[in-house]
Amino acid sequence: MKTLRALFLRLGGLFHKEQRDRELAEEIESHLQMHIEDNLRSGMTPEEARRQALIKLGGVESTKESYRDRRGLPFVETFIQDLRFGARMLRRNPGFTAVAVLTLALGIGANSAIFSVVNAVLLKPLPYENGERLVVVKQGAPRSGFPDVGFSVPEILDYRAQNRSFDALVEYHSMAFILLGRKEPERVQTGVVSWNFFDAFGVKPLLGRAFRADDEKPGAPAVLLLSYEYWIRSFGGDPTVVNKTFTMNDRLHTVIGVLPPLPQYPDENDVYMPTTACPFRSDPQMMANRSDRMMNVFGLMKPGVSVRQATSDLNGIILNAQRTYPDVYPPSFDVAAWALSLREQLTQNARTTMLVLLGAAGFVLLIACANVTNLNLARMVKRERELAVRAALGAGRNRLFRQLLTESFLLSLAGAALGLLFAQDGIGLLVSYVARFTPRAREIHLDGTVLLFTLAVAVVVSLVSGSVAALDSREHNIGNLKEGSVQSTIGLDRRRLRNFLIVSQVAVSFLLLIGAGLMLRSFLKLQHVDPGFEPENVLTMRLNLNFTKYNTDNKRRAFYDALLDKLQTQPGVLSAAGGMTFPLIGMDPMSNDFTIEGRDSAQSLPIGDFRIVTPGYFHALRIPLFEGRDFTRQDRPDAPVVAIVNRTAAHHFWGTQDPVGKRISTDKGKTWIQIVGVVGDVKQYGLDKDVSDEIYIPLADSPVSGVSLLIKTSVEPMSIARRIIQQIYQIDPDQPAARVQSLEQVRADSVAAPRLTANLLGLFALLALAIAAAGIGGVMALSVSQRTHEIGVRMAIGAWPREILRMILSQGLVLTTVGLVLGFLGAVGLTRILRGLLFEVTPTDPLTFVGVGAVLAIAALSACYVPARRAARVDPTVALRCE
Amino acid sequence: MTDKADVWQGTLALMVLKTLETMGALHGYGIARRIEQTSGELLSVNYGTLYPALLKLEQEGFIASEWGVSDNNRKAKYYKLTRTGRKQLEKEAQDWQQTTAILARFLSPSEES
Secondary structure (H helix, E strand, O other), X not given: OHHHHHHHHHHHOOOOHHHHHHHHHHHHHHHHHHHHHHHHHOOOOHHHHHHHHHHHHOOHHHHHHHHHHHHOOHHHHHHHHHHHHHHHHHHHOHHHHHHHHHHHHHHHHHHHHHHHHHHHHHHOOOOOOOHHHEEEEEEEEHHHOEOOOOEOHHHHHHHHHHOOXXXXXXXXXXXXXXXEOOXXXXXXXXXXXXXXXXXXXXXXXXXXXXXXXXXXXXXXXXXXXXXXXHHHHHHOOOXXXXXXXXXXXXXXXXXXXXXXXXXXXXXOOOEEEEHHHOOOOOOHHHHHOOOOOOEEEEEEEOOOOOHHHHHHHHHHHHHHHHHHXXXXXXXXXXXXXXXXXXXXHHHHHHHHHHHHHHHHHHHHHHHHHHHHXXXXXXXXXXXXXXXXXXXXXXXXXXXXXXXHHHHHHHHHHHXXXXXXXXXXXXXXXXXXXXXXXXXXXXXXXXXXXXXXXXXXXXXXXXHHHHHHHHHHHHHHOOOOXXXXXXXXXXXXXXXXXXXXXXXXXXXXXXXXXHHHHHHHHHHHHHHOOOOOOOOOOEEEEEEEOOOOOOOOHHHHHHHHHHHHHHHHOOOXXXXXXXXXXXXXXXXXXEEEEOEEOOOOOOOOOOEEEEEEEOOOHHHHOOOOEEXXXXXXXXXXXXXXXXXXXXXXXXXXXXOOOOOOOOEEEOOOOOOOEEEEEEEOOOOOOXXXXXXXXXXXXXXXXXXXXXXXEEEEEOOOHHHHHHHHHHHHHHHOOOOOEEEEEEHHHHHHHHOHHHHHHHHHHHHHHHHHHHHHHHHHHHHHHHHHHHOHHHHHHHHHOOOOHHXXXXXXXXXXXXXXXXHHXXXXXXXXXXXXXXXXXXXXXXXXOHHHHHHHHHHHHHHHHHHHHHHHHHHHOOOHHHHHHOO | OOOOEEOOOOHHHHHHHHHHHHXXXXXXXXXXXXXXXXXXXOEEOOHHHHHHHHHHHXXXXXXXXXXXXXXXXXXXXXXXXXXXXXXXXXXXXXXXXXHHHXXXXXXXXXXXX
C-alpha cells in the first residue's frame, strides 16, 4: 500500500522538476545557515563556521543527486533519456533506420494482419450471447449413405417435446422469394425460422422488435426482419423502413425490425420470416409428412449440458420414433441424430489455412528479426569507438546494455506502428478472402487485442534483436579505446553469430518458399483439371418463380417453355437451357436412393444425385453425349419418363453393359424411368472433388420453381445480360433474375480460396526471400569492407581478381548451402501440415523442392555477387595504405 | 569526527520518527542535531543522507512537510509526524526492541553452561 503510494508520488516527481529543485536548494541553504549560526554561537570565526558547516553537509551536489533519485523514478528517467538519445542515433543513421524499420514493419504487419483474422475467427467466443451453448442438430443415416438429411415438421415436434437437454430447439430453412413494392421485383433470400430463433442465439434487433410467439400462430399477420447487410444494401440504412409493407407470396408483409451485423449461418439471408409465413412450410401436407425433410435445427443447450449428452438425448428420441414408425425409418435408412458445436461448424473450414498463414507470418517475422539483428551487429562494429568512449567516461556495462536495448525497442516500435498501417490496408482484402471459409470473417478488425498483440511482438522482437547485439557489444567494446584501431578484424565468435543468422534466414526462407511453391503447384494442377464442361461464354442467372402465381406444374412448364423459346432467338445467343443446379455453383442436388430393374431391392439401395435439366443443357455446357440421345421437348409427363446418366453412374451400376434402355425406379417399382442416354462426367462439387453418380431427369417432368438459366453466347456473356433480363420482364414483369454471372466467373470463384491462399503464402515467401537476400548481401558487403586490407595483401602477393571473386562467392555459397540443407530438413518435417490443403501434390513434391532450392541459391548468390565484384576490384596499393 | 559512528541505514528512519514524536514539528537541521544530541554526540548524522530519507518517509505518508519560519526568522521546511507515522513508529519501535532483546540474549554470557 505505502509502496504504491510512494510510486505514484514518484511518478508525479517526474514533472515540475525545476520548482522542486528550487525548493530543495532553499531547504539546504536554510539548513546551512542554521548550522553556521550555531557554529558562530559556539565561538568560531565566520570562515571557520562556514567551512565546518559545509564539511558536515558533505557534497551538496551529491546530496541533491540522491535526493532527486529518491524523488523521481531514476529508472523511468534513464529510460526517457535513453529514448531521446536512441531517437537521435536513429535519426543520424537514416539508411540503417529506414531499412530496419521497413523490414520490421513488413514482419510485424504481416503478423498483426493474420493475427487479427485468427483472433476474430478462432479465438474470440461467438458474437452471440449464448455462443458456447449453441449447437447445430443433425439427422441422417450415415451408415446407409445419407450423412445429413434434415428434419421434417413432425420430427422437430418430437425432439422439442421429448428432449431433456435443451432450453430451445429452433428450426430454420432458407428459400428465395420475390419481394414486390420496390422499383423492380427483387429476389430475396429468406430465412424461415421459429419465432424464438433469435432469442435462442441471444440476438437483439438493431431496430424495431424481434419475432414474438404470436407471429408464428397460424393466420397471424405476416412479418419480416431484415438482415443488416440487406438493409444497408437495398435501403441505404434507412431507419424508416420499419413498419413499411411489401408484398411477398401474394401477402402483405410488414417489416418489424432490422438485425444487427452478425455472422449468419448456415446462409446469408436478406430477410427472415416466421415459419407460418412460408407457403411451403405451412402447407398442411408438408406439416403432416414425416418424410418431407427440408428444415435445419439449432439447439440452445441447457447450462452444464455437454454436446455428447445432447447427442445421446437426441438419438434416444429418434430411435423411439423409429420403433413407432417402422415404415418411415426402414432398415435401409438407419437413422441417427447428433449435435455439433456451432462454433466448430462456423470455423472448421478456416482453421488449417489460418494456422498455416499464421505460421508463415511468424516465419517472415523470424527472418526480419534475424536481419535486423545482423544490421545491428554490423552497426556495432562502427559504433565501437563511441561505446568505448562512453564506457571510459563511466557508463557501466549494464547502463550501455540498457541504452542499446532501448534503441532497439524504439526501432521495433516504429516498425510496429508502420506495420499496423500495412495491416490496416491489408485487412479489407483479408476479410473478403476469409469470407470464403467462414461467416465469421465480418468480425475481423484491428481491435484492442490485436494492438496488444502487436505491442507484445514489438517488445519480443526488440529484446531478441537488441539483446544479441548489446550482449555482443558487452563482450567486445569495453577497453577497446586504447587499441586505437577500431577497424580491427571482427572477432571469430561475432562472425560465427552473424553466419548463424544468415544460415537461419536462408533455412526459414526455404521453408516459406516451399510452402508457397506447393500451394502454387497445387493451384496450377487444380486450374488444369478438366471440369467436363466448357465454362467459356456461358451466362447464368437464377430464377425463382412466384409460388402463388405459378402454383401448378403446367403453369411453370409453360413459363419455362415460353422463356427458352424467346431467348433462343435473341442475337448473340447460341443456345439457351436451364437446370435446377449447374456445375461448381455449390448447390446440393437431390440425393435419392433408387431401384434398378431386375435387381434385388431388399439390400440397401444405390444412391444417386438427381439433377433436373431442360433439353439443350448438355449442348449449352458442351457436355459430350456418349450414348443414346439428349432430352427433347417431347419428354413430357404424357410420354414415357426418361433419364440420362453420366459415365460414372453407367460404369458403377451397369458395368460393361449399355445402360440405354435399362430402367430404374425412385418409388420402389411403382413407376419406371427409362434411361435414354449417357453423358460425360462433370466436376459438380469442385475441381478437386470426385465425380458422383449422376442421374439427369427432364425439367418438364418435375417443373421445380427454382431454375438457373444457362445461355451459351457467341459474344461476351455479361454484355447481353441486361437484354436477357428484359426478355424475362416481357413475359412476366414481376419476375426478377438474380446471381447474374458468367460461368467462367463461377469456375474462378470455385478455386478462389486456394488461389488466394497460394497468393498470400507466395507474398510472404517473396518478402522472406527479399529480406534474406538483402541480409546476405549486406553481411557479405560488410565482410568485404572489413577484409579490404587482407584482400589487398592477397592481391599484392599475386592473387587474381577472379580468385578473389571466387573466394567471396564461395563464402556466400557455403552459408547458403548450409541454410538450404537445414531448410530442407525442416520442410520435410513441416509440410505435412499442408497435406489437407494440397491437390494432387505430395508435401515433398521433388519438383517444388528442387525449383525452390535453385531459386533461393540464385537469389543468394546474386546478392553476394555485388560485394564480391567490389572485392575483386580492390586496388592493392589503396587497400594496403588504408590502415 | 572519525571516532563517531555513522547512523546506519534503516535506523535513521526510526530515529527521525521518534524525534518528531518527541519534539513535534521540526526542520531538517533540527532533526539532525537532535539525533546527534540524543545519542550523546556518539552518532554523526550524514546530512546528505538525511534529506532523501525525509523525502522517502514523506512519500510513504509517515511524515508531512510545510514551509514555516524558524526561531531566528529564517524560512525553513518543517516536518511533522502523521497519524500513520505514529502507528509506524509504534510498530518499528516494537520490532527493534524485540530484535535487540534477542541479540542481547545471544551476546550475554551464558548462565546455564
